[in-house]
Amino acid sequence: MPTITFEDYKKAIKAKYEEEKNGEYSNNLNSPTSANLRNLCVKRFDSNNDKDDLITFKSFFDFPFDKDKKNQFGDDELNKLEAVKRFFLGRTENPAEDTIQLAAILVDLRPRPFKEFQKQLDPDEIKLIEELRDTKHYKNEISSLTLIDEVETGNFHDSKNKEVEQEVEQEENQDLEKIPAGIFTPIKKGGEGGINSGLKRSLIIAAFLLGLTLIVYLNMSQKDCMQWMGDHYEKIERSDDGYCNTYYDARYFDLKKIEVCNTTEFFDDSGRAKVWYIKIGNSVECYNQFAPYPENTQRFLKPITQHIIDRYLSNRPKCN
Structure with missing residues (x-):
């Protein structure tokens, strides 16, 4: 190896x-x-x-x-x-x-x-x-x-x-x-800046703290979570105790599990992967974008390669 x-x-x-x-x-x-x-x-x-x-x-x-x-x-x-x-x-x-x-x-x-x-x-x-x-x-x-x-x-x-x-x-x-x-x-x-510099910094810090307070408040009041439904995410509200299994994340909300077939386009014109995968046992699951694996968010999807296609997806079915 x-x-x-x-x-x-x-x-x-x-x-x-x-x-x-x-x-x-x-x-x-x-x-x-x-x-x-x-x-x-x-x-x-x-x-x-x-x-x-x-x-x-x-x-x-x-x-x-x-x-x-x-x-x-x-x-x-x-x-x-x-x-x-x-x-x-x-x-x-x-x-x-x-x-x-x-x-x-x-x-x-x-x-x-x-x-x-x-x-x-x-x-x-x-x-x-x-x-x-x-x-x-x-x-x-x-x-x-x-x-x-x-x-x-x-x-x-x-x-x-x-x-x-x-x-x-x-x-x-x-x-x-x-x-x-x-x-x-x-x-x-150095000590340059004097009173004007100190006042300016104090105002900046005060404005930042106000903004941070607003951000924390909005975050605490946010009710959206998302739940994996087997092949896609759906928005749900937090439970009464405010707990989420998966917090809403716009980057990954459009993630979908896909079934590849004989006409699936795995790469774009420049050779970049259009399909992402994860290996489960002796097979692979395919998805439409990069994201943490929804069944175990400690793992991440990987871009498809020709090696993976040849080894695990060579007998993919015809598209309907």
Whole structure:
């Protein structure tokens, strides 16, 4: 059986990044600035109790995540997230391991970390990775942006410091109001700004807290859940105690289980999968889009491949 390498893990993360750019956190990932990635960290870790994920956070930032305390998250930490940004955008070929592990959390790749990714893959998943190794989607993304980054981090490092600081400051000002209170407190070095700066920040924080209160209220009053009906989801109301087996999620509400036949189109004109599957025993179930598997949301549907079609769907029936 072929060995699953760390390079395969990196490629799987990049593939998940391309997928997540159109998902719930597209605002953070379509433009993966340091500030946007910082905000995504908050969202991913706010209710995350996974031991490996918390170890990764501490290893990357040099302090533990604690949602009940104001962690010091200033310029140094924003600069560290530049490495994750460059990885997502294909501007670096050899990112540090900590960078890769944090990137896996930000795009919610499962299984993770690498030790789990390596040992939990079954033969069909390994076959899928082998096929993807040769696809254009996973080729090294080398462009003029790579050269720019090399110049900026190399001989011209000192000359670009001012530009980087200005970019970080702009990103902080644009995104400060998006940060949940009591988790990350961006810190600006120096004492500039005086009373006007303090007043401006106080007003921003007050406006944010008001908005957060409204969001929490609306979320608490939301009654919609969704229930899997065997081949599709339907909206239902929460029980009297407010509990949902599955909360309504517009991204996955249109998920449908499909029966493939001899005329089913599995790929679009560019070769991308139009059908998603999950392997159950010695057979596969097919669906119309990516989503968590509705019978077990800890598992995720995968894009169909020719290998899966040939092995499990070669004798599919004629369409009516």
